[in-house]
Amino acid sequence: MDPTGDELNQETTQRSWRLPAAAWRLEPFAARAAQRQSRPVTAEQLRAQLRLATTPQHVSVAKNFQPAIGxxxxxxxxxxxxxxxxxxxxxxxxxxxGSSLGGxxxxxxGEVSDPLTDPLMNLGPSSEASDHGVELADDPHANLWTENCYPSAESCRACHPVQYEQWRASGHAYASVSPMFQRFDQAMTEYTEGTVGSFCVRCHSPVQTQLKIPRSTSILDAPPVVREGVTCIACHRINEHYWRSNGDRRIVPGDLHAPVYGGSGGAGVARAVANADSLKLKLNSDDTSPGQAIHREGRFFLPLTNSDVCVSCHQVAVHPGIWLEVVHAQYRSGPAAERGITCQQCHMGAVPGKPLGYELNHVASLNDKPWGEKRKQSNHQFWGPGFSIAHPGLFPHxxxxxxxxxxxxxxxxxxxxxxxxxxxxxxxxxxxxxxxxxxxxxxxxxxxxxxxxxxxxxxKRSAATQTMEAALKIEGPLMRHAPQVGQPFRFSYRIHNVSEGHNLPTGSLGAQPQLWLNVALIDPDGRRVWESGYLDRHGDLADMNSVDVATGCVPRDADLFNLQTKFLINNVRGTDREAALPLNFSLDQLVFLRPGAIPVSVLNHPPLIRMEAHSIPPCDSRTAHYTVPASVIRKRGTYRLSVRMRSRTEPIYFMRQIESTPDMIQRMLGNTLDLHPQSHSIRVR
Incomplete structure (x- = not known):
C-alpha cells in the first residue's frame, strides 16, 4: 500500500530534522555552566561567560577625539x-x-571606548565551543541542512516573485538584520544579566529561536534564513493558533516540498501538482531532473485570514508585565474590529493604511509564466511607518x-x-x-x-509616509483672537487620528516611536522668530531627555506636542520618573527581570514601572496649544505659520543609551518622516 501524503510529509520531516554533527548544540554550553555552578561568579564574570559584546574597558582614546558624523x-x-x-x-x-553624535x-x-575596537570581538562561540563543532559556518553542508528544514525566502521567490519583491524591503524582512534591534536586544541582555532570555528574538528572528542558535552568535555568521527575520515560513509554516504567546510559535520543519499554509485552501497548488509532468515540476528533493521545485500541498489555515495571526507578536509583554506591543488590544477595542475590518485589509491591501480592497493578480508563477486565475493578492510589503538604517548591501534583501x-x-x-x-x-x-x-x-x-x-x-520610505498620512489629519491653526503687535499670540492645532484601527502612534512601544508637531512662525522679513518641536544639536527633542536642555545650551520646549509613549519608574522608592528602557531598575546587585510579587490586576500595572501613553485613540483627536511671546511679534504685516508632523521609530537619547553608532543615529535623523507639511498666512495688525 502506497503511503499517504501526510505520511510522506511526516517521514520527510523526521528525516530532515535529524540533528547533523555541525548543528547548533547546547550541550557544551550546559556542561561548562554546570562546572561553574560550584563557585560564585561576579556580574562581570557572568557577562564574560555569556560572551556578550562588551567593549573592553581598559582601552581609552584622547579626550579630544571627535570623528565627523557619517x-x-x-x-x-x-x-x-x-x-x-x-x-x-x-x-x-x-x-x-557618549552623549553626542560625535562620541x-x-x-x-567617563572615558570613551576605543573607536577602533571591534565590538564583536567577544561575540561568537569560543575556541572551546569550536572544539565541539557548534560553529555552523565552518560546515559547508550547514546551510544546506538548514534549507532542508527551514527554506529561505530566496527559495520561495521562484514561484512567488511578486510577493518576494514586496517582502524584501518590508518591516518583517528587516526584523532580524535591523541594527537597532541588534543593539536593543544586546543592551537588554546586558542590563538584565541575561534574564530577558529569548523574549526579543522570538518575534524578530523565529528561525534563530527554533534552531537554538546562541545569543552570542553574530547575525553576520548565521544562516541566510535567520537574517531574513520574519520570513515566508514564519507565517506560512505555522499550523497552530498561539494567541498571546509573546512570540513563542513553532514553525513546522520541512523542506521546500512540505505543505504550506494559507488562506485559500490550495486549489491552485493541487492543479499544478496534478499536471507536474507537463509543467516540469519537481515534487520531492530526490528529483534531479530539470524543472521547478514546488511544495506538494497548500492547506487552509483560518488565522491567516483574520487578525488572529498577528497577535502573538503584536501583543507582547516582558517581565515584570510591561506590554511592549499593544496594537492588537487597541485594535480589538476599536471601531475597525467592530466593523469586521482586519489588520490585513489596511496593512496588506492595495492602498497603504486604508481598507480599500486588494489588488487582483496571479498568485504564483511556474517556469516564469503566470499560473492560475487572477485573484486577491495580499501585499507583502506590510504597509507601516518603519524604515531601514542598515547598510544597503545587507538590506533590502x-x-x-x-x-x-x-x-x-x-x-x-x-x-x-x-x-x-x-x-x-x-x-x-x-x-x-x-x-x-x-x-x-x-x-x-x-x-x-x-x-x-x-x-x-x-x-519603502514613500509608502511609510503614505501610511502615516492616511491615519493623520492636522486641523488649524485655530485662533480665538486676531494677532496684534506687542501682544502674545495664542493659537492651537487639532490633531486627528482618522484611522479606525488603532492608536496613533502605536507599534513597538519598547522602541518608543516619536510623533510630534513641528510649528514655526516666520515674520514678514522671512526670519523664523519662534518654533516648537525643534531638535537640539544631538537630534533630541528639547525636553527633559535632552542633554542640551540639561546643560542650558538650548531652552526647553515648553509647548512641545509629542505623542510618544514613555516608561515611568520609581526605582523602588520615590516619585515617577521617565526611563528609556523597559527595566524596573532595582537596587539589587544584579538587575533581574522577574515577575512581580503583587498581581498586576491589583495595581493595574506592574510594581515599580508603568507606561504613560500619549497616543490618540482611533477616530479621536488631541489639541496642541501654543503661545508665542509678545517679544517676537514686533512688526505689522503678513506672518506665516508652517506646520508638519514628524515621525521616527526611535528617540535619539534611547539610541545613545543602547550604544548605537553615530552612523546609525545619523541615518535615523536623515530618515525622519515629514507628514502633511503646510503653511498658513496670518495678518498681524
Whole structure:
C-alpha cells in the first residue's frame, strides 16, 4: 500500500530534522555552566561567560577625539578601506557611546571606548565551543541542512516573485538584520544579566529561536534564513493558533516540498501538482531532473485570514508585565474590529493604511509564466511607518547579494561612490581596497545591487509616509483672537487620528516611536522668530531627555506636542520618573527581570514601572496649544505659520543609551518622516 501524503510529509520531516554533527548544540554550553555552578561568579564574570559584546574597558582614546558624523570611516585617497575599520553599521562598527553624535566624553567625565575596537570581538562561540563543532559556518553542508528544514525566502521567490519583491524591503524582512534591534536586544541582555532570555528574538528572528542558535552568535555568521527575520515560513509554516504567546510559535520543519499554509485552501497548488509532468515540476528533493521545485500541498489555515495571526507578536509583554506591543488590544477595542475590518485589509491591501480592497493578480508563477486565475493578492510589503538604517548591501534583501558575505558588504563604501563610473575613473595603482573590492568588476557588480536597493528603500520610505498620512489629519491653526503687535499670540492645532484601527502612534512601544508637531512662525522679513518641536544639536527633542536642555545650551520646549509613549519608574522608592528602557531598575546587585510579587490586576500595572501613553485613540483627536511671546511679534504685516508632523521609530537619547553608532543615529535623523507639511498666512495688525 502506497503511503499517504501526510505520511510522506511526516517521514520527510523526521528525516530532515535529524540533528547533523555541525548543528547548533547546547550541550557544551550546559556542561561548562554546570562546572561553574560550584563557585560564585561576579556580574562581570557572568557577562564574560555569556560572551556578550562588551567593549573592553581598559582601552581609552584622547579626550579630544571627535570623528565627523557619517565620515568617520573615510580613508585617504591613496589608501582606501585598509587603514580605517568599517564603521557603517552596528553589526561591525565601533560603539562610541557618549552623549553626542560625535562620541566625545560623557557628561560625567567617563572615558570613551576605543573607536577602533571591534565590538564583536567577544561575540561568537569560543575556541572551546569550536572544539565541539557548534560553529555552523565552518560546515559547508550547514546551510544546506538548514534549507532542508527551514527554506529561505530566496527559495520561495521562484514561484512567488511578486510577493518576494514586496517582502524584501518590508518591516518583517528587516526584523532580524535591523541594527537597532541588534543593539536593543544586546543592551537588554546586558542590563538584565541575561534574564530577558529569548523574549526579543522570538518575534524578530523565529528561525534563530527554533534552531537554538546562541545569543552570542553574530547575525553576520548565521544562516541566510535567520537574517531574513520574519520570513515566508514564519507565517506560512505555522499550523497552530498561539494567541498571546509573546512570540513563542513553532514553525513546522520541512523542506521546500512540505505543505504550506494559507488562506485559500490550495486549489491552485493541487492543479499544478496534478499536471507536474507537463509543467516540469519537481515534487520531492530526490528529483534531479530539470524543472521547478514546488511544495506538494497548500492547506487552509483560518488565522491567516483574520487578525488572529498577528497577535502573538503584536501583543507582547516582558517581565515584570510591561506590554511592549499593544496594537492588537487597541485594535480589538476599536471601531475597525467592530466593523469586521482586519489588520490585513489596511496593512496588506492595495492602498497603504486604508481598507480599500486588494489588488487582483496571479498568485504564483511556474517556469516564469503566470499560473492560475487572477485573484486577491495580499501585499507583502506590510504597509507601516518603519524604515531601514542598515547598510544597503545587507538590506533590502537581494537575490544577487549572496555573492558576497555580510562582513564583506560592510566593507563596501557605497557613500564614496565605489563602483560608479565617476569613481572608477579616479582609481589608480596606488589605491588599496579591501578584498573582495580590490577588483573593478566586483565593485561595479556590487554597485548595481546597492543602487537597486537604494531605489527600493526610497519606495519603502514613500509608502511609510503614505501610511502615516492616511491615519493623520492636522486641523488649524485655530485662533480665538486676531494677532496684534506687542501682544502674545495664542493659537492651537487639532490633531486627528482618522484611522479606525488603532492608536496613533502605536507599534513597538519598547522602541518608543516619536510623533510630534513641528510649528514655526516666520515674520514678514522671512526670519523664523519662534518654533516648537525643534531638535537640539544631538537630534533630541528639547525636553527633559535632552542633554542640551540639561546643560542650558538650548531652552526647553515648553509647548512641545509629542505623542510618544514613555516608561515611568520609581526605582523602588520615590516619585515617577521617565526611563528609556523597559527595566524596573532595582537596587539589587544584579538587575533581574522577574515577575512581580503583587498581581498586576491589583495595581493595574506592574510594581515599580508603568507606561504613560500619549497616543490618540482611533477616530479621536488631541489639541496642541501654543503661545508665542509678545517679544517676537514686533512688526505689522503678513506672518506665516508652517506646520508638519514628524515621525521616527526611535528617540535619539534611547539610541545613545543602547550604544548605537553615530552612523546609525545619523541615518535615523536623515530618515525622519515629514507628514502633511503646510503653511498658513496670518495678518498681524
Amino acid at each position: 565620515h568617520q570611516n573615510v580613508a585617504s585617497p591613496h589608501h582606501v578601506g585598509e587603514t580605517s575599520r568599517p564603521t557603517d553599521d552596528v553589526l561591525e562598527a565601533d560603539l562610541l557611546g 566625545e566624553d560623557d557628561l560625567l567625565g 537581494h537575490p544577487k547579494a549572496d555573492r558576497y558575505t555580510p562582513r564583506e558588504w560592510l566593507k563596501f563604501d557605497y557613500r564614496a561612490g565605489w563602483g560608479t563610473e565617476a569613481f572608477e575613473r579616479t582609481v589608480d595603482a596606488t589605491m588599496v581596497f579591501p578584498a573582495p573590492w580590490d577588483t573593478p568588476d566586483d565593485r561595479r557588480d556590487a554597485r548595481k545591487i546597492i543602487d537597486a536597493n537604494l531605489a527600493k528603500l526610497q519606495q
